[in-house]
Amino acid sequence: MSARAVIFDMDGLLIDSERVILDCWRETAVAQSLDLEDSLWLSMVGLHDKGCAELLNGLLGAERAERLTFECKRRYDLLVEDGLPLKAGARELLQDLFDLGVPLAVATSTRGERARIKLARSGIDGYFAHVVTSSDVTHAKPAPDLYLLAAQRLEVPPAECVALEDSEFGVRAAAAAGIRVIQVPDMVPATDLSRSLAPVVESLPLARPQLESWLQISLKEPQSA
Incomplete structure (x- = not known):
């Protein structure tokens, strides 16, 4: 599927x-x-x-x-x-998915107001149909609640969603929600547990082939820095 x-x-x-x-x-x-x-x-x-x-x-x-x-x-x-800096390839990936009409959401353990300020100040808030934060759920990551609520608000079954995460807590949360997940580790390397639950890539541009496969879409070639 x-x-x-x-x-x-x-x-x-x-x-x-x-x-x-x-x-x-x-x-x-x-x-x-x-x-x-x-x-x-x-x-x-x-x-x-x-x-x-x-x-x-x-x-x-x-x-x-x-x-x-x-x-x-x-x-x-x-x-x-x-305004905080974006990770390499973040804006380009969001723009490409948005242009293709792929529904996008955020599921973050950050509290509601702060999460929305971060997204707005970084200039990427307009890409997302929904922003789900720890203010919206009883149990944050690694519980699946954030991802289940995000899928519900997108009106897409969890099995038809893809998650991107940097941490083991997030990978566990997405997997527990029944969502396919790609890990892009940041400061903490992927653990054996997260590797057992998700493909691991070094950067957002390197996540594109897996996204293309799971979403059955063709993304633009990322521009070299």
Whole structure:
């Protein structure tokens, strides 16, 4: 059965935000005299706000974790307002799919208002028929809720959707929803588990052949940088 809709993750897949937020965590921790390893921040990639809070609370205690998170988000929000860079090939892929009439949606663990601001400031909000965020569901990734709701809003059965994700949490969420998924890892390499659930490619341009196969479409050749 061919697919007919595509659901995208946002951070680390379309928007090159993971490096920005990692720098914010680092800088805020240093400013607050906290000696924390990068492995902590990397373990939070793809994790929703509640999961990050639980992780930090367990490590630092609620008061210090709250202070760290508040200041990090303040710094990050200032950068978001200026617009974050897109991942290589993101705009071109979105434009090609949009021009072919493929229904597109976002399924992100980011909260509603912030997700929409990120998409708007990055100039890609107009491509999506629906944006589903962690504000819309009870359980964020790796639960399937975000993807199931995105498929429902697109009015396309999950089995006829394709997802693109950068993290294991996202791959697990899409697979649990019964959606075919391609992983494009960002800062954290693909795990054995995610490789068992999805084909893994190094960049969005390299995801095009699999998308063409599953969607039964022909995409334009990506332009060389």
